[in-house]
Amino acid sequence: MRRILHVDMDAFYASVEELDDPTLRGRPIIVGADPKGGRGRGVVAACSYPARKFGIHSALPISRAWQLCPGGVYVRPRFERYQEISRTIMAILRRYTDLVEPLSVDEAFLDVSGSTALLGPAEQIARDIKDRILSETGLMASVGIAPNKFLAKIASDLEKPDGFVVVPHDGVQHFLNPLPISRLWGVGPKTAARLGALGARNVSDLAAIPKATLVDTLGVSGEHLWHLARGQDDRAVTPNWEPKSISSETTFEEDTRDVKLLVDTLRSLSDQVARRLRKQKFRAGLVTLKLRYASFTTHTKQTSVAQRVETGDDVFRLALRMFKQFPLAERVRLLGVGTGMLTREGENPEQLTLFSGARTGERLARTVDEIQDRFGDDALRRGSELT
């Protein structure tokens, strides 16, 4: 029987801010976009527990948060700092097993089935992990222990903060039955509504629906849900996930039809994406342009290319071509540039290029990377960015 742990940091971004500035302790901390006195764009990325008492939660529009709690502490996210602490946490987890699968900066699955002989029962390992994280980072984590990933994830969430929930092998259905279906991984508002139409509000309702009915209404995810309703999930804990896409997008402070601004933004988004691509030693076979109008209607276009790309110039050229196919009758709210069909250098499916000159741009890009890595991004700038 497998013993899976899900470790999930409590109010992670807000807790880090509190850690770095103890004067914030106990106050309603809201990490997210600049509220700008209630007129800010964007959403709450995370908030402390005192902030939640005001009805604030992540993904809430920051303007709404400002209305609910004008006296709160509003801070911009510092992702690099969160990343830094995340690395410390993940290193702690890897002391207990190699089978650590990070899900995001602040949570991970562990398969400790093979560690119990040496380290004791999963419960003891989990206690130890919580203690270690607290003593070595000063931050609190919640842990779920269960026979599989899906149950462990639900369990870790159940008694936050400082949660510790064990789902015994013989108590799975008892644990699941009363939970609302929206707790299930993959059941959002739309799916919950469709399942509600079938009479399902909690997991026991869902478990009563025949598999064929679920498959008819939801396709393969219906089949998946049928298993989840029974606590069945045999997915392995997989360390070393390879990314499938890399993208960068930005929402303008004000919706705009200024073509120069739009094209300049496209340029810098392309550079950012390409740089991250090279940093991870990828080339892309697919470039995606994303455009959201003021009305919030969102469109994408993508181009797949036989000759893999990795320079800002190449990404930009393709993105610009797609951008020109969009009408600009309406103002634009967001632009995004993405890359996909990623391949590592060396394992490239493309034939070696017949035109070695085509690689000059890539050599230049790498040189620029090196200089920016050593002296900072401001050491080298595009002429077009200097206006």
Place this chain on the structure above:
DNA sequence: TCTGGGGTCCTAGGACCC
């Protein structure tokens, strides 16, 4: 209350081929 930025996975339609 107007709704970020980074992702993953699934679906559906059309092009294209045999």
Place this chain on the structure above:
DNA sequence: TCTGGGGTCCTAGGACCC
């Protein structure tokens, strides 16, 4: 003269997650 069936690939959109 109006047309099958199966397969694959590409593209656009959408649901969902943190």
